[in-house]
Amino acid sequence: MKLTLKKNAYGKNAVNLSKIIRHANYHEFRQISVNVSLEGDFETAHTLGDNSKILPTDTQKNTVYALAKEHFVDSIENFGLCLANHFVQNNPPVSQATIEITEHPWTRMTFDNEPHHHAYVGGGSEKRTTTIVQTADGITVTSGLKDLLILKTTDSGFEGYIKDQFTTLKETADRILATQCEANWIYTSHDLDFTALFEKIRETLLKTFAHHKSLSVQQTLLAMGSAVLEENDVVNEISLIMPNKHHIPFNLEQFGLDNKNEIFIATDEPFGYITGTVTRE
Amino acid sequence: MKLTLKKNAYGKNAVNLSKIIRHANYHEFRQISVNVSLEGDFETAHTLGDNSKILPTDTQKNTVYALAKEHFVDSIENFGLCLANHFVQNNPPVSQATIEITEHPWTRMTFDNEPHHHAYVGGGSEKRTTTIVQTADGITVTSGLKDLLILKTTDSGFEGYIKDQFTTLKETADRILATQCEANWIYTSHDLDFTALFEKIRETLLKTFAHHKSLSVQQTLLAMGSAVLEENDVVNEISLIMPNKHHIPFNLEQFGLDNKNEIFIATDEPFGYITGTVTRE
Amino acid sequence: MKLTLKKNAYGKNAVNLSKIIRHANYHEFRQISVNVSLEGDFETAHTLGDNSKILPTDTQKNTVYALAKEHFVDSIENFGLCLANHFVQNNPPVSQATIEITEHPWTRMTFDNEPHHHAYVGGGSEKRTTTIVQTADGITVTSGLKDLLILKTTDSGFEGYIKDQFTTLKETADRILATQCEANWIYTSHDLDFTALFEKIRETLLKTFAHHKSLSVQQTLLAMGSAVLEENDVVNEISLIMPNKHHIPFNLEQFGLDNKNEIFIATDEPFGYITGTVTRE
Amino acid sequence: MKLTLKKNAYGKNAVNLSKIIRHANYHEFRQISVNVSLEGDFETAHTLGDNSKILPTDTQKNTVYALAKEHFVDSIENFGLCLANHFVQNNPPVSQATIEITEHPWTRMTFDNEPHHHAYVGGGSEKRTTTIVQTADGITVTSGLKDLLILKTTDSGFEGYIKDQFTTLKETADRILATQCEANWIYTSHDLDFTALFEKIRETLLKTFAHHKSLSVQQTLLAMGSAVLEENDVVNEISLIMPNKHHIPFNLEQFGLDNKNEIFIATDEPFGYITGTVTRE
Incomplete structure (x- = not known):
């Protein structure tokens, strides 16, 4: 029985780039991490060690920095589209280029309601993301966010579930709901105002999470996606990926104290893991 | 246009369990992390908040601990098979159960060539893994390892690749090759001596990596898989997933010193990312 | 020569606690991690295995949760003072109790300029901290912040330094200055409005960083502390601890492009590490 | 009241260096991370932004790579001594140089009892460490290890401790004892066979941990240090720093099953934290 090389890909990950965009009255600071991945006619690199069709990952990295000067000027989606197109157009063996960009958040400092010209605070866990896939057949733009930590202290319950011999969880009509949300949505076009759309979609996700009367994470997930x-x-x-970051009521009754949903053990592991995809028929 | 819930799943991740298996002359210590994921007829949980078909992830966690007593006695594959079967057999709405188990390595201490009865050293990055998928159609066992850090100081080169306007990498017939290897292989059966097979396959991966005259990561990857x-x-x-953990020669020439492939900058980011799948036709 | 047990301590770390404080019109959500460390007359525990003077770390953990109900109502400093006092007053062998508390930031969601009643966004790296040390001689309150990621795109230079045979750094009058700041300050009293002080001091640190014409990290550090x-x-x-998170200009000149302080490699390692303490004489 | 700059220091952290030492029959591969920290007469850098006494941290980094060629040939202690001496001897403002080196473990691959010439496995959490402090008064060599994960499944108990209103822990004569050990010891000289000593001391730590009948972590810690x-x-x-990595018996009794010290929840947080120093009088 013959062996075959199936799906294979190569590229450079974690190309960490920062840029100062110099406007008339202020500096814009942006920081991104770029992953490049190429697929195509690379079989002889694997079988013969023939690298003549291989664009080194080091060159991919250089390309990201070089093209950022002219082309990373607004959304990560537009920069990703530029990169994907560059790799497909300039490398005949490449049948598919995938560009993933993660943007690290930086917020301008504000003093006395005056935004500062060039000083920033960073460090938030939430990151804006995009994945651009370009092939001969077309281009797909998937955008999203990840590591968005959101929590509500009420309007969340979990009742009426299956009980079996291993059930110990108590039903509750009032619990903390917390998740480290990841969302990825597919656009119908690659010519859009991606930044405005991102802000609008993020607001919808937050607002739906906050206002939903949640009977389960599953129900809230569907509401947010819909x-x-x-x-x-x-x-x-x-x-949507919505891990359930449990806050478990601490048993104060054993010390003769009441715990009226006040004191919780904040846990990282184990965690519930709820995922779902919503689409148009 | 109507909205539809497509693929969805829920479960418990990072169920961290340790077990002492008490043999006549010594204690065996095992530590694993288990992920459970269930798919099936859960639409009403999303649409109506009706949890009557939902087995809480807390109960899934309890089940892992409870079944470990009788059924976690040898390979993680066999324990995973037991768990997958339990969730499918006992929960009619479940059409697919996926169990992922990661085993953390513990090595018995040895003094004067005598293995100690009950003391262990842990902490290695390399982990043995398995994923069991059970549906009405059958069972798939995929096993593997991850975070296996391997390195060779020679017998690796990279030459003859594409040069373009962004090329700065120098060709070399002698470089360090290092990777944090992940491998996942699919077994043809679920009734095998999984532990013996794991040891044999791991040895083959290491031996092939060590002895290969590498013209590229791609070529070494195919050799290992084949x-x-x-x-x-x-x-x-x-x-196989073989990120290229670069060790970059430090430029000593600028200080009037030679660097005969001796002194390197060990880097984490960016890194090359090479993946491939080998199969039988 | 006789062996002696010198400094020793024991306690519980990473007691992760969250609390809902229920106000009339909204819920306040707080999340903290508490470390407890006790020193005192524990020699016989070490020498004889006599635990009769040992308060188990598990009990310390329970105490944190139990006292949080009544006593974690405002600043982490006040809760820390309560905990330190509890352990010293109730355990005669304890000569010193040290309580470290780290608070994880949660920000109320706001929609249409209206703060939401019970929904929060978390995930910032910056954390508020305090360390309370109580002995028979008195109480010291040290407060601070850590993992505050701040950056300025200009008004920072580094020139006029020593050159030797290993110098390759180019002098610059205009560079990015970025740091993951940690600050710890000692209060003169333990009866203060700690939260108002924290907000004021944090603002001073940010403002000084933003407005300083920096000739070195050292100079900015002293300005901030002063x-x-x-x-x-x-x-x-x-x-102050101010690691220099380098953003290194990428060499675009090799591709025939200008880099007018626009495109940088964002690096994590290696990093400069600058520390200093400012005090009153 | 005048403000004063007290203790201050600067340097470069995380200088990640790898080296191939080419022996006649095999390659030795070493990987280290170096921290350099300098103290001295740097007040004007803080007060005036005068950098004329400052050796840039970038130059410190270059120096580590440059000196590694000739001087990193055996123990990390000897390389650290060389670096500390270089910085003190060549920079008059420097009154103290501190060099910290962490060595990442790499183990030669062995096939059929034959060590391979140039292939290695890495990835262990345990790291060998040293700190060299050189001043005009002399040199101190402190060596150690960290992240050594050790565990014993029996010969450990914890009984006879204080009970109060918050006690829930049950006394036990048989529990798992696990710790992520850090040890740092001070040598009397800087002219020693550091590698042989390291191996001997590590063996003593492991052996004492394994064979001790532990009545508390405190008692085991003292036994190991002594x-x-x-x-x-x-x-x-x-x-010694010996966090107590708890493995907590899972309550199987609630499901009608026995747990004869077999099934445990492996936890990371919270954790006991026990420290102690043993010295000669």
Whole structure:
């Protein structure tokens, strides 16, 4: 039986780039991490060690820095589109280029309601993301966010579930709901105002999470995804990953004290892991 | 246009369990992390908040601890098979159960060539893994390892690649090759001596890596995957992820010193990312 | 020569606690990690295995949760003072109790300029901290912040330094200055409005960083520390840790492009590490 | 009241260096991370932004790579001594140089009992460490290890401790004892066979941990430290940090099952934190 090389890809990950965009009255500071991944006719590199069709990952990295000067001027989506196109157009063996960009948040400092010209605070866990896939057949733009830590102290319950011999969880009509949300949505076009859309979709996700009367993480997830699709014709599909970051009531009764949903053990592991994709039929 | 819930799943991740298996002359210590994920007829949980078909992730966690007593006695594959079967058999709405188990390595201490009865050293990055998927159609066992850090100081080069306007990498016939290897292989059966197979496949991966005259990571990856398939009829397919952990020669020439491939900057980011799957036709 | 047990301590670290404080119109959500460390007359525990003077770390953990109900109502400093006092007063062998508390930031969601009643966003790297040390001689309150990521795109240079045979750094009058700041300041009293002081000191640190014309990290560090002492009589001393998170200009000239301080490699390692303490004479 | 700059220091951290030492029959591969920290007459850098006494941290980094060629040939202690001496001797403003080196473990691959010439496995958490402090008054060599994960499944108990209103822990004569050990010992000289001593002291730590009948972590800690001092005249003092990595029996009784110390929840947080220093009088 013959062996075959199936799916294979190579590229450079974690190309960490920062840029100062110098406006007339202020500096804009941006920081991103770029992953490049190429697929195509690379079989002889694997079978013969023939690198003549291989664009080194070091060159991919250089390309990201070089093209950033002219082309990283607004959204990460537009810069990703430029990179994907560059690799497909200039490298005949490449049948698919995938560009993933993660943007690290930096917020301008403000003093006395005056935004500062060039000083920033960073460090938030939430990151804006995009994945651009370009092939001969077309271009797909998937955008999203990850590591968005959100929590509500009420309007969340979990009741009426299956009980079996290993059930110990107590039903509750009032619990903390917390998640480190990841969302990825697919746009219908690659010519959009991606930054405005991102802000609008993020707001919808937050607002739906905050206002939902949650009977389960699953129900809240569907509500969040549906709201994004309902409000945005340019989004075809959205996937959500909503790990349940448990805050478990601490048993104060053993010390003769009441715990009226006040004191919790904040845990990282184990965690519930709820995922779902909402699409248009 | 109607919205539809597509793929969705829920479960418990990072169920961290340790076990002492008490043998006549010594204690065996095992530590694992288990992820459970269930798919099936859960639409009403999303649409109506009806949890009557939902087995809480807390109960899933309890089940892992409870079944470990009788059923975690040898390989992680066998324990995973037991867990997957339990969730499918006992929960009619479940059409697919996926169990992922990661085993953390512990090595018995040895003094004067005598293995100690009950003391262990842990802490290695390399972990043995398995993923069991059970549906009405059957069971798939995929096993592997991850975070295996391997390095060779020679017998690795990279030459003859594409040069373009952004090329700065110098060709070399002698470089360090280092990777944090992840491998996942699919077995043809779920009734095998998984531990013996794991040890044999791991040895093949290491040996092939060590002895290969590498013209590229891609070529070494294919050699490693092919060797596993050639030596193991019970493996159908193997996927390898081999990030290139670069060790970059430090420019000593600027200080009037030679660097004969001696002194390197060890870097974490950016890193090359090479993946491939080898299968039988 | 006889062996002696010198400094020793024990306690519980990473007691992760969250609390909902229920106000009339909204919920306040707080999340902290508490470390407890006790020193005192514990020699026989070490020498004889006599635990009769040992308060188990598990009990310390329970105590944190139990006292949080009544006593974690405002600043982490006040809760820390309560905990330190509890352990010293109730355990005669304890000569010193040290309580470290780290508070994880949660920000109320706001929609249409209306703060939401019970929904929060978390995930910032910056954390507020305090360390309370109580002995028979008195109480010391040290407060601070850590992992505050701040950056300025200009008004920072580094010139006129020593050159030797290993110098390759180019002098510059205009560079990015970025740091992951940690600050710890010692209060003169333990009866203060700690939260108002924290907000004021944090603002001073940010403002000084933003407005300083920096000739070195050292100079900016001293300016920041001095400003805090000048504006706050209740602070005796401040220590700052300011790792230099380098953003290194990428060499675009090799591709025939200009880099007018626009495109940088964002690096994590290696990093400069600058520390200093400012005090009143 | 005048403000004063007290203790201050600067340097470069995380200088990540790897080296191939080419022996006749095999390659030796070493990987280290170096921190350099300088103290001295740097007040004008802080007060005036006068950098004329400042050796840039970038130059410190270059120096580490440059000196590694000739001087990193055996122990990390000897390389650290060389670096500390270089910085003190060549920079008059420097009154103290502190060099910290962490060595990452790499183990030669072995096939059929034959060590391979140039292939290695890495990835262990345990790291060998040293800190060299050189001043006009002399040189101190402190060596150690960290992140050594050790565990014993029996011969450990914890009984007879204080009970109060917050006690819930049950006494036990048989529990798992696990710790992520850090040890630092001070040598009496800087002219020693540091690698042989390291191996001997590490063996003593492991052996004492394994064979001790532990009545508390405190007692085991003292036994381990004392054994090192008793067996090594060239060690003056040793400090141990032994966090208690709890493995908590899972309550199987609630499901009608016995848990005869078999099934445990492996936890990371919270954790006990026990420290102590043993010295010669």
